[in-house]
Amino acid sequence: MAKTEAPFAFDGLDRVMHEKARLGVLSSLIAHPKGLAFGDLKTLCGLTDGNLSRHLQTLQEAGLIEITKSFENNRPQTTVKLTRNGRKRFLEYLALLEQVVRDAAKTAGEDFGNARLKILPT
Template identity: 40%
Template sequence: MKNPIQALNKIFDSRIRLGVMSVLVVNDSVSFNDLKQLLELTDGNLASHLNTLEQAAYIKMHKAFVGRKTNTTYTITELGKQSFKGHLDALEKMIKGI
């Protein structure tokens, strides 16, 4: 019998990174402040998890100026979509006992 957790992606072990990916997979882009508010996180905590996802090339950061303020938004990459889908598929198989 195959190890059921072997197909899970370790990067998505964190509930915060799982939440970020869940939000980004259904939205074209989401601002840092919206993610912070939706997930009820501090700036530093969210930034740390976003950095981990960026380093894995699962998300991309986009900076722009709105007036004099920077507006940072995030989008999911194709690799991020594929990796997240694979993780969710593995979870589903575990739950169904396949």
């Protein structure tokens, strides 16, 4: 099916990134190029240890993040950071999300341009 036939199919949305918790993890990591400690990431995203671990596994298998385990003051330290490819893919994903918002706003008859998003009346 051609793009013009299904303009709202959003085929480019990556389901690995589009899940709420993983979107939070990637958003946290893009702001911290040197990476984040597991505990800090858990706090920022409001996740449990097990839930965060499972999402990190998915992101790691997709090649979006790397996980480093080390010791700091004789305590295990897990650090998570975006891979170069993960950063590139996430920025492309964000650009696509921006396009989704522009398309939806255009369809709703609003022109958001670079302005802040307003809540549309129901």
